[in-house]
Amino acid sequence: MRKGDTQEIRRLNRRAILAHLRQGPLTRADLSRLTGLAKSAVSRLVDELLQEGLLEEGAFTSPPVGRPGTLLHLRPGARFALGAELGVEGTVLLALDWRGEVLWAKEWSHPREAGPRERLERLLQEVLPHVPGPLGLGFTLPGVVVEDRLLLAPNLGWKNLDLRPLLSHFPLPTALENDAKASALSEVFFHGEANLAYLVLSTGLGIGVVSDSRILRGAGGAAGELGHWLGQGHKPCACGRVGCLETELGLGALLEHYRSLGGKAGDLEALLQQAKQGEALALEAIHHLGEALGRFLANLAVAYDPARVVIGGKAAEFFPYLEQSLRQSLAAHAFLEAHRSLPVQPSLYGHLAPAVGGASLFLVRFFELGGLWAESPRRNGGRYEEVAFGDRRGLGA
Structure with missing residues (x-):
């Protein structure tokens, strides 16, 4: 031996x-x-x-x-991790136990122009009262992430950021990941699936794809940035190009279309409330988005052939009003017969899903190590993405 x-x-x-x-x-x-x-x-x-x-x-x-x-x-709550989403308009921080239960969650808004230092300093102040205790803090960003570097986050206006100096002030282990990829990881970990597409639809549009039990990353970490597929539109995108898909499919486009119909809601939350009350203009705008999403999912099914699609981000809360037109459009535009009935469902965690994904980065690793988290730091080294969900030794075997 x-x-x-x-x-x-x-x-x-x-x-x-x-x-x-x-x-x-x-x-x-x-x-x-x-x-x-x-x-x-x-x-x-x-x-x-x-x-x-x-x-x-x-x-x-x-x-x-x-x-x-x-x-x-x-044992409920025996081990837990913190997860945070640094979104375009606000931050979500939560604690997730190893059974997938959200123990608590907190949200706060900030100006769009707030930079990474300002946001991480506020996050640090919110985290400090909960340390020690968590396995670590995983946080997600809407952009291309490679290890501790953010290569590009168009909707935040951030580019080529090395976050290690800012993360060094946190009194617990940290991990950084793209919001859609982290959400897909948590979906696989808690619910299991060898082939899955996780769609984060909020200000932008991103996809986390699990193929044969592994998250697709690509050569430069940009796999899944389908919101920046170039279409036929003429709207400028935050990335600097014109006609990116998320200018037509993002929830910002939903609000813009609603207002063009004469709607009065000032933000997405107000629009959602109008839909719940049955307002005709709100339902018409959401129906239009559902048709567009159905066509998008028909293309997504051809590209990746997932067994299931999960919709997260703020769009998960709109799903009851999107579902009918989305399914009709998907069935009408599907390439394969099987794609006509492709399972599509909202995330159980709703808009908390990216932060849940952040916490999952550490929970996945904890189970991979058999709970021997601190017994031997040398043997416990390595990043969470080394976990292979579908191999004979990894989780989900």
């Missing part, structure tokens, strides 16, 4: 036990059967996890066949 193999096996076995318990309560005998581990090994590892406060014992079972057992559960 190589040095360290015993510890690696222990980590993999703990990870297997935690992965099965994420699906629901199980007894020690259940875990032995599902993992193929000896009952003595399962008992030893379960005792470790109980002592660490990761598991708790629940109801006593009396199966018709076999010995009685005690159900084991993931």
